[in-house]
Amino acid sequence: MGQTCSKCGHVAFPAQTYGCEVCGAYGDAVSTTLLEASGELQSYAQVTKHRGKPDAPFTIGEIRLDSGPYVRGLMTDTNSVDIQIGEKVVGVLIPTSDQDDAKSELRFASNKGQQND
Amino acid sequence: MTKALKDFRPVYVVGIGLHPYQFMGPTPYVELGLTAVRGALTDAGISWPDVESVYTGTALIGMATSRIMLRHLGASGVPMTQVENASASGSSAVRQAVLDVASGMTDISLGMGVDKPAIPQFAPSKTGIKNLDDGLVEPVSHFALLAERYMNDFGATIEDFARVVVKNSANGALNENAQKRKARSIEDILTEEPLSGAITPRQCCPIGEGAAAVIVASEDAIERLGIDRSRAIRVASSSLTSEQVYENASNFDAELTRVTAEEAMADAGVKASELDIVEVHDAFAIEELFYAEAIGLAKPGEAPAMLKAGAFDIGGDVAVSPSGGLLCMGHPIGPTGAGQIAEVTRQLRGEAGPSQHAGAKVGMTHMVGIGAVCAVHILKNDN
Numbered sequence: 386m387g388q389t390c391s392k393c394g395h396v397a398f399p400a401q402t403y404g405c406e407v408c409g410a411y412g413d414a415v416s417t418t419l420l421e422a423s424g425e426l427q428s429y430a431q432v433t434k435h436r437g438k439p440d441a442p443f444t445i446g447e448i449r450l451d452s453g454p455y456v457r458g459l460m461t462d463t464n465s466v467d468i469q470i471g472e473k474v475v476g477v478l479i480p481t482s483d484q485d486d487a488k489s490e491l492r493f494a495s496n497k498g499q500q501n502d
Numbered sequence: 503m504t505k506a507l508k509d510f511r512p513v514y515v516v517g518i519g520l521h522p523y524q525f526m527g528p529t530p531y532v533e534l535g536l537t538a539v540r541g542a543l544t545d546a547g548i549s550w551p552d553v554e555s556v557y558t559g560t561a562l563i564g565m566a567t568s569r570i571m572l573r574h575l576g577a578s579g580v581p582m583t584q585v586e587n588a589s590a591s592g593s594s595a596v597r598q599a600v601l602d603v604a605s606g607m608t609d610i611s612l613g614m615g616v617d618k619p620a621i622p623q624f625a626p627s628k629t630g631i632k633n634l635d636d637g638l639v640e641p642v643s644h645f646a647l648l649a650e651r652y653m654n655d656f657g658a659t660i661e662d663f664a665r666v667v668v669k670n671s672a673n674g675a676l677n678e679n680a681q682k683r684k685a686r687s688i689e690d691i692l693t694e695e696p697l698s699g700a701i702t703p704r705q706c707c708p709i710g711e712g713a714a715a716v717i718v719a720s721e722d723a724i725e726r727l728g729i730d731r732s733r734a735i736r737v738a739s740s741s742l743t744s745e746q747v748y749e750n751a752s753n754f755d756a757e758l759t760r761v762t763a764e765e766a767m768a769d770a771g772v773k774a775s776e777l778d779i780v781e782v783h784d785a786f787a788i789e790e791l792f793y794a795e796a797i798g799l800a801k802p803g804e805a806p807a808m809l810k811a812g813a814f815d816i817g818g819d820v821a822v823s824p825s826g827g828l829l830c831m832g833h834p835i836g837p838t839g840a841g842q843i844a845e846v847t848r849q850l851r852g853e854a855g856p857s858q859h860a861g862a863k864v865g866m867t868h869m870v871g872i873g874a875v876c877a878v879h880i881l882k883n884d885n
Contacts, residue, residue: 401631407747430646430699457635470654
C-alpha cells in the first residue's frame, strides 16, 4: 500500500497518515492507494553479514516502482549473480519460513520469462 | 529578509582541542570532554570564565551531559545546551556557537562534541510507519546498494573503494588523534570477506569514543583578550540543511550534500576548485567518492580516477580527509563534526605537522546525519 496526495499528486511508499512529504497536505488530502508491485531494479546487494532477522545471506533490491516511489525489499533469489540493474522486476508473495505464522511476505523477482498473478 | 553568516560580524576559530579518538575503554566521558576543552582553552590562551556560551554535540551519552562534565572547569554559570543531530551533532554544536558570536549575543563561545559507544535509540524506527525494508537495510547495505549502482553506472570497482581506505589509512597513520593508525594496502581490503555487496569491514569507519572542542570568538574578543590573530581562522560560512524529496535521485545523501555544499560555497564566495582541504563524511569508503563529486571536486564518475592519480592526497590538488577521515580518524558520533573543524583549523594554520597540505588557505568540513541532515562549514585563513 502506498499513498497519493490529491493536492500535489505525489505518490509515496509506504502508506502513512501523517501528511504528504512534498507539500504537507494531510487528512482527507492524502489517501492510501494500491501500488502495483512492478518496477525497474535500480540496484541490489547481497548481504553476507546481518544482525537480527532475516538470516544472511539474502539479497536486497532497490526498485523504482512504475508509479514512481523507490522501495527496498528482499529479492527471491539469495544469489545475486542472475539479476541485473535496469531489468524489470515484479513482486511475488512467498510463504514465510516461520511455521507458526501462516503469512506470506512480498519479495521481488526478475520479470523475464516469468508471469505472476 | 534572511541573512547568511557573511552578513554578520566575522567569527574566528581561536582554540581547538581533542581527546584522541579511541576504541571503547574505561575512560569516563567527563575525562574525554575535559581533556578536549582544556586543550582548546590552552590553544586559545584564554580561561574558562571567558567562555559565554556552550553547545555540546552528543548522541549517545544521555540527558544532561554538559554541566555534569564541565562544572569541573569551575561552575561559571555559562549557558549550556546539548545538541543532538545524529552524525552531524558536533558540526551542529559548533554552528550554534558560531551563530551566538556572529549575532553579537556572545564574544566567545564553545562548540564541542563528546561521546562513548552505546546502543543508540533511533527515532526512524519509532514512527509507527511499517515499511517493506524494516530491519533489512543496515547502513552498510544502504551503501552497498549505492555502491553497486555506482559500479554499474561508471565502471568503478572494489579497487576504487579500497584506494579510499589506502589513502585515508595512510593519513590516519600520521594523525596522533586518530583511532586507526595503521596504513593499509589495496590487498588488505581485497582479501577481506564482504559484509554486504562490495563493502568489506575496512571500508567501514570504526565507532569509538573521544571528544573535540572548538572555541570561536569575535574580533572584539581577540583584541580584548590578546588572542594571537595570526592563528585565528575565519568561519566563512555555515550551512545546515535537511533532506527534501528528490524525485529522481535515490542517492539522497549525495543530493543533500550537493545542495548544502553549494549553499556554503556561495555564502563563502568560494568555488570547489579553490578548496585546499576537505574533510568529508566518509563513514563508508564509497561515500568519499560520492561526496567528492557532489561537492564538485570531481565530475560525476571521475572521482576514482582522480583518487588514483593522487589528486586527493596530502600534497595533491585538494587534500581530502587528511585527518584520516571517519574511516581512520574515527567516528565517535558527537565529536566527529567538531573534530573535522579542529583538523581543518590545524591545516589552515600550517600546524598539521607530518599531515600538512602545503599552502592550505581554504577548507571545508562536511557531515551527514541520518534523517537526513547535512552540515557544511567553510573555513578561511585570511592572513
